[in-house]
Amino acid sequence: MQKKLVGVDIGGTTVKFALINVDGSVEKKWHIKTDTSQHGERMPYQIVKSMTENTDMYGDEVIGIGVGVPGQISADGKSVVRAVNLGWHNVPLKVVIESEFNKPVVLVNDANAAALGEMWQGAAKGKSNLIFVILGTGVGGGIIVDGKVLNGVHSSGGEIGHIPVNTTEQRVCGCGNVNCLETFSSATGVIKTTKKLLDEAGVDRGHFDTKDVFRWLAQGDSIAEQAISLTVKYLGQAIAGIMNTVDAEGVVVGGGLSEAGDPLLEPLRKSIDKYIFPQIKNRYFVRKAALGNDAGILGDVYPLLKVIGAKSADSLSVSY
Known part of the structure; x- marks a missing residue:
């Protein structure tokens, strides 16, 4: 049974999801519309709902969730300090998602995520x-x-x-x-x-x-x-x-x-x-760049490899 990660790439128009094996291969993709109404306050729960509907059958195979955000991440990695296009200010996104799934969650700035994705599986592999x-x-x-x-x-x-x-x-x-x-x-x-x-x-x-x-x-x-x-x-x-x-x-x-x-x-x-x-x-x-739209979603989960101690990351040290 190959362990899997869930990548979430939050954009101004759509939220893209992917079920990714720890070797970097993408098994499944889906997306939902980004809901920025009421300063995007419903969006964290819509993200949780979509992940539940699309990954529930994988159970313990899913061992972590990486989320890319078009904005600043707090120093402790728990909150989105500001994401103008989403209407977010100090949103405790990591806390919300971890409390629902009881699995490690990392938040990554979207540009940094794309950089990590290209380093892991793309033009700078x-x-x-x-x-x-x-x-x-x-x-x-x-x-x-x-x-x-x-x-x-x-x-x-x-x-x-x-x-x-x-x-x-x-x-x-x-x-x-x-x-x-x-x-x-x-x-x-x-x-x-x-x-x-x-x-x-x-x-x-x-x-x-x-x-x-x-x-x-x-x-x-x-x-x-x-x-x-x-x-x-x-x-x-x-x-x-x-x-x-x-x-x-x-x-x-x-x-x-x-x-x-x-x-x-x-x-x-x-x-x-x-x-x-x-x-x-x-x-x-x-x-x-070699990965196109997949760069960000792969980079979203890359920091998890060290967090969860995946074998493919034994020699890696990652900060996000």
Whole structure:
């Protein structure tokens, strides 16, 4: 009888679940709609109900539950301090779930979970020092050093998207600061940069998205080339700064923007090389994330391996 873990990935639209064997293979998936009404107060109990309905038949085979949350986790690992998109503030999620199932529960920030998932089963499998960057509507990330997530005193470690950019342009970030990295190097940032360059050139191309920008890039369009050049310049500077600080084995890039593949990753490599410490240059990797939507849910359960003493984790030390 192979032991199993339950991964729960809470998003703004859906809550995804997976029944995962301790070797990392996914046995079953399902999902429910995210209910953010009344500040999401019913959601913990809806999660418990869905797990009960879908895992009850496995009984003692299920030995732990990992939950990924789009927000900050308290220092003691018991509560969600804040998850804006869910309407949560100081929600004792670990306590609620553990009291129902009497099994170990871990809470993990969603970006950190994706980083752990890519390290365990994805693009950085076999590595233990990693910078994971998520390029979506914003810029998220996770930093792993010696197999442990760099979480920080205030649960804000790995907030790569809020590294400041040195520029005369003024872009206000959702966090309230000005010129955070995500205002330039996210998908939103790429669109904003491209629109600015088009306006300066007196060109109107109507509505477009990042796929259009990369399509124009492939066609040799000078405005697209300038937009992507600026995007990877700032991203490369930020990543090189982290690399020079933690000396990771490599960089994994995920999120919707990463689907552009080499047209994004190749200039990004060159940008990082321009700013990286000479001792590290040519001795690290830059790879596209491999797990897609499964990264987070696998990373949700990864810390449980050490908690429960699974044989596949005998040599691992994990902090979340």
